[in-house]
Amino acid sequence: MNETFLPHEFQYASAEHQSQTAISGMWLFLASEMLFFGVLFLSWIFCRHWNPVGFDVGGGQTEMILGTINSVLLLTSSATYTAGTRCIEAGNARGLIAFCVITALLGLTFLGVKFGLEWHGDLDKHLFPGPDFAIQGAARAGAQLFFVFYFVSTGLHGLHMVAGIGLVAWILWRARRGDFSAAYSTPVSVVGLYWSFVDMVWVVLYPLIYLVGRSP
Amino acid sequence: MNATALQDVPPPRETQESYLQDGFSLRSWLLTTDHKRIAILYLASITAFFFIGGSAAALVRYNLLVPQGMIHSAETYNRLFTMHGVVMVWFFLVPAVPVTLGNFVVPLMLGARDLAFPKLNLFSWYLFILGGIVVLYSLFTGGVDTGWTFYTPLTTAYSKGHVVATVVGIFIAGFSSIATGLNFIVTIHRLRAPGLTWFRLPVFLWSLYATSVILVLATPVLAMTLLLLAFERIFHIGVFDPAFGGDPLLFQHLFWFYSHPAVYIMILPGFGIVSEIIPAFSRKPLFGYSFVVWASIGIAVISFLVWGHHMFVAGTSLLSALVFSILSYMVAVPSAIKVFNWIGTMHKGYIHFDAPMLYALGFIGLFTMGGLTGLFVAALAADVHLTQTYFVVAHFHYVMVGGMVSAFFAGLHYWWPKITGRMYPEMWGRAGALTIFIGFHLTFFPQFILGYLGMPRRYHAYPPEFQVLNVLSSAGTTILAAGYLLPLAYLTWSLLRGERAPANPWEATGLEWKTPSPPPTHNFTVTPMVDSAPYSYPTPGSRHRHE
Numbered sequence: 001m002n003e004t005f006l007p008h009e010f011q012y013a014s015a016e017h018q019s020q021t022a023i024s025g026m027w028l029f030l031a032s033e034m035l036f037f038g039v040l041f042l043s044w045i046f047c048r049h050w051n052p053v054g055f056d057v058g059g060g061q062t063e064m065i066l067g068t069i070n071s072v073l074l075l076t077s078s079a080t081y082t083a084g085t086r087c088i089e090a091g092n093a094r095g096l097i098a099f100c101v102i103t104a105l106l107g108l109t110f111l112g113v114k115f116g117l118e119w120h121g122d123l124d125k126h127l128f129p130g131p132d133f134a135i136q137g138a139a140r141a142g143a144q145l146f147f148v149f150y151f152v153s154t155g156l157h158g159l160h161m162v163a164g165i166g167l168v169a170w171i172l173w174r175a176r177r178g179d180f181s182a183a184y185s186t187p188v189s190v191v192g193l194y195w196s197f198v199d200m201v202w203v204v205l206y207p208l209i210y211l212v213g214r215s216p
Numbered sequence: 217m218n219a220t221a222l223q224d225v226p227p228p229r230e231t232q233e234s235y236l237q238d239g240f241s242l243r244s245w246l247l248t249t250d251h252k253r254i255a256i257l258y259l260a261s262i263t264a265f266f267f268i269g270g271s272a273a274a275l276v277r278y279n280l281l282v283p284q285g286m287i288h289s290a291e292t293y294n295r296l297f298t299m300h301g302v303v304m305v306w307f308f309l310v311p312a313v314p315v316t317l318g319n320f321v322v323p324l325m326l327g328a329r330d331l332a333f334p335k336l337n338l339f340s341w342y343l344f345i346l347g348g349i350v351v352l353y354s355l356f357t358g359g360v361d362t363g364w365t366f367y368t369p370l371t372t373a374y375s376k377g378h379v380v381a382t383v384v385g386i387f388i389a390g391f392s393s394i395a396t397g398l399n400f401i402v403t404i405h406r407l408r409a410p411g412l413t414w415f416r417l418p419v420f421l422w423s424l425y426a427t428s429v430i431l432v433l434a435t436p437v438l439a440m441t442l443l444l445l446a447f448e449r450i451f452h453i454g455v456f457d458p459a460f461g462g463d464p465l466l467f468q469h470l471f472w473f474y475s476h477p478a479v480y481i482m483i484l485p486g487f488g489i490v491s492e493i494i495p496a497f498s499r500k501p502l503f504g505y506s507f508v509v510w511a512s513i514g515i516a517v518i519s520f521l522v523w524g525h526h527m528f529v530a531g532t533s534l535l536s537a538l539v540f541s542i543l544s545y546m547v548a549v550p551s552a553i554k555v556f557n558w559i560g561t562m563h564k565g566y567i568h569f570d571a572p573m574l575y576a577l578g579f580i581g582l583f584t585m586g587g588l589t590g591l592f593v594a595a596l597a598a599d600v601h602l603t604q605t606y607f608v609v610a611h612f613h614y615v616m617v618g619g620m621v622s623a624f625f626a627g628l629h630y631w632w633p634k635i636t637g638r639m640y641p642e643m644w645g646r647a648g649a650l651t652i653f654i655g656f657h658l659t660f661f662p663q664f665i666l667g668y669l670g671m672p673r674r675y676h677a678y679p680p681e682f683q684v685l686n687v688l689s690s691a692g693t694t695i696l697a698a699g700y701l702l703p704l705a706y707l708t709w710s711l712l713r714g715e716r717a718p719a720n721p722w723e724a725t726g727l728e729w730k731t732p733s734p735p736p737t738h739n740f741t742v743t744p745m746v747d748s749a750p751y752s753y754p755t756p757g758s759r760h761r762h763e
Contacts, residue, residue, distance in 0.1 A: 035437050
């Protein structure tokens with residue numbers, strides 16, 4: 001790989017220099033994102049600590065089967081995207097295109113399951129916090145708090161997924177245009193970091209939503 | 217001022233166009249990715265916000281001229297001080313130095329041709345403007361009466377103003393801060409000129425680096441907190457509502473986890489500016505360079521560990537209050553190191569009292585008073601008496617307005633010739649610096665006494681025995697306002713009529729002075745090489761050079 005022949009923006013010494021910088025920029029952005037979601041997780045655990053019964057009852061109403069299917073879909077999508085990254089590093093642009101399509105489809109299926117099936121069902125069961133909230137009795141207040149976290153966190157995670165699918169589509173479009181090669185695939189790696197981060201957020205959310213309230 | 221010294225500067229190429237001549241259309245400004253032009257866009261925006269926030273403050277002081285209040289509605293008064301706080305904190309103090317002076321000089325000081333991510337830089341300005349428009353819209357169409365701290369449950373359940381719109385505006389502007397901080401950190405890591413090692417970096421870059429770390433790591437905390445607040449306000453059920461097992465104190469913890477470090481976002485760049493100016497106008501190397509650098513990093517780290525001192529009387533445990541009190545005292549150590557180092561730099565220096573130096577000296581005096589009174593409120597017992605009084609108002613205005621705004625003006629005058637290619641009128645500059653210093657003391661010193669005597673913040677009326685001090689404070693405001701209008705007038709005048717600036721009017725060190733004023737679009741025709749420590753001012757009689 002000879003980077004001196006590759007184009008780069010005027011403020012960099014070389015394409016290699018530019019590529020490394022872009023990757024460090026994405027890492028730093030993800031550090032910022034970690035603090036963003038970190039506040040949500042911290043508040044969640046704090047409120048759970050003071051309302052264990054309400055959170056258990058609320059958690060018991062979630063759809064573990066759908067959540068588990070979604071976890072499988074999302075983890076698989078990270079694997080397929082990484083496979084696409086490996087393809088282009090070996091010079092195989094067609095492989096990258098194919099894996100981008102699979103990744104985006106897995107992501108869209110995740111969103112379909114999450115919002116089309118799961119949220120829809122939750123709203124039908126009157127699990128959105130408010131005067132119509134389905135759960136009565138002593139656990140009512142705590143369970144509503146659980147569903148505040150549930151809807152805020154899955155909503156924000158969903159928005160990050162939408163952005164991620166947009167980025168994967170952008171990579172797909174650029175790959176079809178022939179922008180990437182074995183020598184140059186920085187945007188592919190940068191988007192991969194973001195996609196894996198969104199995956200990692202789900203890895204924390206999954207036990208908080210579906211598992212903790214069900215522990216014996 | 218020495219306009220003849222050009223010996224360090226390579227002869228400017230006559231054919232090279234400055235960044236100001238690189239396109240004159242509106243489009244060439246609004247779609248620019250040049251860090252220097254974006255700095256100008258930001259400068260115009262924050263100036264507008266400064267005068268909006270300042271007008272609200274002037275009305276607050278006008279109201280307090282008489283004990284029963286000149287404005288007879290407490291509601292209006294509440295909206296005015298909230299508007300003042302929100303606009304000044306998020307749309308002036310936090311962004312001011314990084315996005316204007318920082319944006320302009322960071323690549324120049326590094327010997328780089330632009331920031332690492334120029335498009336992100338422009339995007340951050342659009343986010344800032346969008347957030348600003350949303351906030352101004354909500355403040356002018358009814359406003360918010362909660363104070364800039366948005367404490368729950370007032371904001372979530374009782375306040376009648378546009379709380380959601382205001383926090384959405386702040387949320388958007390927060391991402392502009394994150395983008396700027398991210399850009400600076402990556403740029404300082406990746407785009408240093410050959411030979412510019414970490415310990416050859418000017419202190420301004422170190423302090424912006426420390427600031428950026430806080431911007432990137434603290435701002436998202438505020439973003440999520442405001443999001444949860446907006447959710448609770450819209451749906452009437454939320455994380456901060458004790459009726460559902462939530463906790464209003466949690467809001468205060470999260471809010472101050474951002475907002476205390478934000479105080480250092482405001483003041484750290486000021487430390488950097490002063491560390492550039494004091495050596496340049498004392499003709500001496502910065503005393504104890506590495507101490508000043510580590511003090512900046514130390515302040516950034518400690519800033520994340522002191523938020524609890526805002527909640528001494530809010531019902532936290534005595535143990536946590538004690539720990540936060542001790543940690544808050546620790547901030548005094550690196551802050552004092554800096555003040556002593558600036559004084560050490562001036563010691564036996566050949567001091568020039570040009571306007572940037574006068575502003576910088578004003579900064580040291582005002583910041584020292586603000587910092588020392590900070591120790592009073594960090595002490596548990598004293599804070600119980602002083603919290604929620606005008607003592608606190610005076611304390612943080614000494615740091616943020618006396619300190620930070622003076623430093624901003626110091627930097628603006630110092631780099632004005634570089635930014636615009638014109639000299640400002642020196643006598644007017646000095647008059648401005650003195651007016652601000654005097655007006656500031658007259659406005660805020662009486663508030664220390666008022667607070668000590670027990671006058672609470674945020675009330676639109678007060679007992680008659682406080683009137684003399686309040687009138688003094690309001691009178692000071694008029695002098696301070698004149699002091700802020702002066703630079704607006706003479707700096708604008710200098711754009712058209714000011715003397716042409718040479719490349720290095722102050723005979724200062726630093727790569728930004730080695731390119732013409734104003735710089736060409738790509739900053740340097742040849743990437744500069746660095747082979748020495750910063751601030752290598754030749755000092756006759758000194759026995760050793762700084763390493």
